[in-house]
Amino acid sequence: MKGVCGRLLEIDLTQGETKNLSIPDEMFEKYLGGRGLGARLLFDMLPAKTDPLSPGNILIFLTGPLTGTLVPGSSKFVVVTKSPLTHGWCDSYSSGRLSLELKKVGYDGMVIRGKSNHPCYLRISDSGVDIREADSIWGKDSFEAERILKEVEVRPPAGVTSIGPAGERLCKFASINSDLYRQAARGGVGAVMGSKNLKAIVIKGTGGLKPHDRRKLIELNQRNSQRSRKSEVAQARMKYGTPLTLNITHLGGILPTKNFQFGTWEKALKKIDAEGVNRTVISHKACISCFMPCGLMTRVSKGKYRGSTIEGPEYETLSMFGPNQLIASLPTIIQANVLCDKLGLDTISTGNVIGFAMECFERGLISPAQTEGLEIRFGDNEASLMAIEMIATREGFGDILAEGVRSVAEHIGEGSERFAMHVKGMEFPGYEPRGAFGSALSYAVSPRGACHRRAWPPAREILGDLPPYTVEGKAEMIRELYDENSILHSLLVCDFHSKFIPLSLDDYSHYFQAVTGESLSENDFLVIAGRIESLIRMFNLREGLTRKDDTLPQRTLFEPLPDGPAKGQYIGEENLNRMLDEYYELRGWDSSGVPTEETHKKYQL
């Protein structure tokens, strides 16, 4: 198959050895790449019940069949591993030059196993792999580590990815940073990298792959670029970025506020919403391989954080550090974003954990004596920023927060688990499920825990025509949304183009054909998606996650939302169980959520 190298680089940090692993075309035909290929590899290569932070865990970086081509949004890579946060499946996505350079050195991905006996980084080039001592960068933040490596190792452009101090200290929601401002952040992939004493990876190649039909690729891009210029949806997205989402979640009553106690926050408007963020934009930025510059570079222009610059903040960061902590200061949120990126923390989990700590503090469940004197209250900008640094360095109370909200609730007790907002140990992102019931199902069944990227239900329940406060049709909706993203994340392309131009799976089948020379219909894609989702389910079952883990916090299940359009709504156990039953059936799983024998045969699992 064109577009793929047909091999992976396997690196054993314990032995200091590397080898090539062949990936036959059949594997790409069945799993495409990215998420799909990662599912097969993790299931086959990782021994069951491996401790996620032990040398036995594997850290897989994967590209997709469209990576390194002209396909828009194709500079993404995925990190697949067993999560230290959930002890289950984890796939975490990022963008950057790393993906292109991997293909240029002739690999579709790399599998890293073992543990180096001293801090190290990898230098990968056409001539091979060097495992080098990382003494000069260990302890440095991600921005500084990347700067040093680019200075001493290679002339840019090169692919560089690194962890910050949070990853070195095995914070359970540590991220992996790339090209300064991009993070594979969810699920603790940075902690797994840190557990291997691996600080960074530098890749520089000179090769490349030729697509099957370059002329067709250019034609498709010309047509789709023209469509994006005509689309007001795409124009708005490029101008305002993801902060637009905050205006809609507030209106729809699904904006997490005060640790998910409320669903709207009027104070956010014009301060930390699309308009507020737009006032700080200094430039617009496109990813490599993309004609849509939808990234926003922002800078604080005055005050204490004057000069703080970031690509972002994205909606998730705004929601978790803004309404969720009752912070309406955009400079503070930008500074929080900078700190998380530098120190190597997932902004979603970090914002969620701090919001939880604020509620515990205000309820008197924790005192200053337990927090090294930190009075961590809602709306306290300084306390929020201080907490970020304490988490990354595991200083004092930060050592407890660094374990994730589920563990913090276990530590504090006193019934606090009722409002610890997570699924399977992974913290809720920026959507209140009581105002759009599909999100409740999506969070509950997501194999990596509470996640907004497997499906984005507000598209159908707030902006679409499905009534938000019912369970009818929600299982089918989530199955459809999951399947579409499963394919996009396996082809490994950005999912924004499918929403904003919009590109359909049929459009992607044309791109796939132009790159690989192989024909897959939309229906073929959906069969592949079904196979991938069932295989990931089998991985989680093997690791001990069952139907009982497909659940929601008590606040979501039983507490009526007190404000907004969804006032009075809550999910309820009966509704959740009905949606789970229907979803399992649509997937070909039994009532316990186990793929049936027929499903095994259908997908050749």
Added chain:
Amino acid sequence: MNVIINVIGPEITLKREIALDRGSQTFKDVLGSLLDQKKGPWKRIVKKDLSLTEGYVVLVNGRNIMSLEGLETKIHEGDEITFTVIVAGG
């Protein structure tokens, strides 16, 4: 009757209070009334047959009118009507 209008698109206008004819009782009436206005983005967003430009939806008090009663959705004093492009993700 006064309603609050938001427009979220390539340009954003939030919380504009607009006085409508007393006869405006449904969303369809509101559209007609807006199209009569000389200023504003209405002719770009709303077509003559009262359908919306592709990519736009309307929320009334945070609910999509298509999950309410469409053009016949009842409008009351103080209601918040939002014309927005599709957004996604975060």
